[in-house]
Amino acid sequence: MVTEKSIRMSHRAMSAALVLLLALFSLFATAAVGQHLRDGRNVVLEGDLTGVQFTGGETVLIKANIADDLFAAGRYVTLEDATAGNTYIAAFEVDQRSGAVGDLVAMAHTVIISGSVEDDLLSAARMIRIASSATIGGDARLAAENMDIGGKIAGNLRAAAKSVTISGEVAGTVDLLAQKIVIGPNAVINGDVTYRSEVEPEIAEGAKISGSVTKVESNLPEMRSIIGAIIGIVIGLLIGWVVAFLVLTAILAWAFVGYFSIAANRLVDRPWASLGIGIAILIVGAVLSLLLFISIVGIPLGVALFVAIGIVKLFGSVTVSACVGLYLRGLLRRSAPPPSTAGRTGWTVIGAVILGLVMLIPFVGVVITGLAVVAGAGAASVEAWRRLRLTTV
Secondary structure, X not given: OOOHHHHHHHHHHHHHHHHHHHHHHHHHHHHHOOOOEEEEEEEEEEEEEOOOEEEEEEEEEEEEEEOOOEEEEEEEEEEXXXXXXXXXXXXXXXXXXXXXXXXXXXXXXXXXXXXXXOOOEEEEOOEEEEOOOOEEOOOEEEEOOEEEEOOEEOOOEEEEEEEEEEOOEEOOOEEEEEEEEEEOOOOEEOOOEEEEOOOOOEEOOOOEEOOOEEEOOOOHHHHHHHHHHHHHHHHHHHHHHHHHHHHHHHHHHHHOHHXXXXXXXXXXXXXXXXXXXXXXXXXXXXXXXXXXXXXXXXXXXXXXXXXXXXXXXXXXXXXXXXXXXXXXXXXXXXXXXXXXXXXXXXXXXXXXXHHHHHHOOOOOHHHHHHHHHHHHHHHXXXXXXXXXXXXXX
């Protein structure tokens, strides 16, 4: 049964996917024309910068006036009196202390917004806090465990969380999915409030809501039998896929042992550069494949390119597996001689199993393994290009 909730969730998922696709496509276009990649342990961007900026490190401090878009990744990413166009950040903690950006896409453990987002805000984190000083010029689409929303949102608010507290102003409508909803005494909501929760929202005296407050039923019990059948099918397919993947990983690791060893070392030495290159190759390839599928003449080439993307992802996965497996071997056998071909193959398979277990971690597992495989694809592609150049010289 297709419910209103499933339709809305599908629309939100498509919107989020579209935003991320456009963000990554912008990054690849930048990489294709040779923009500078800044990466290191501690990175500081200052001054007036032109062109798209792509930066990563343990800590990233951005104090620059960036005339174009910004892509940043790291453990701690801080924007302090920084201006930029559309901004895309993946980190453990994102802190926009001041300044202004265009669209902001932030994926992290903790996201704190105290400055200005001139257009839309799209964020997924464990904790999201929009301070009272913050302004969002467009819509805010948020997903988190805990959420504290102050400041002003000029558009609509769409949020899913365990706990949501609204103490600021929302000019548009509010659509919430949460266990606990608190609307504080200083909250101002100029549109309707729609919520999905087992308990009634706590609306403090003094809160101003111009529209209606409506609860939407989930109708989840009617879908349990369908969900159970789908889960059974998925489990069967996953078991078959896991076995096939491990066998294929062993075959590739055995056949190209030297290649994957060098690619794994490159991934360790240049993780951020490998991630940027991997993203560029995979997403630009996917976009080009889609464009080729649109035209009848380009369909065969589109199919070939789509298959090539799958091969690149597979090689990226084997590269990461080799990296993880050999690192584990180094921890367990510090004084042991270098492994044989059979040994490297075995440790690569063990690395693939560990990678699969990490993927099972709720919420963050898929993100971690996905980024790792993309980085591995970048390292594997660079090594393949290096060998191709050597054979053509």
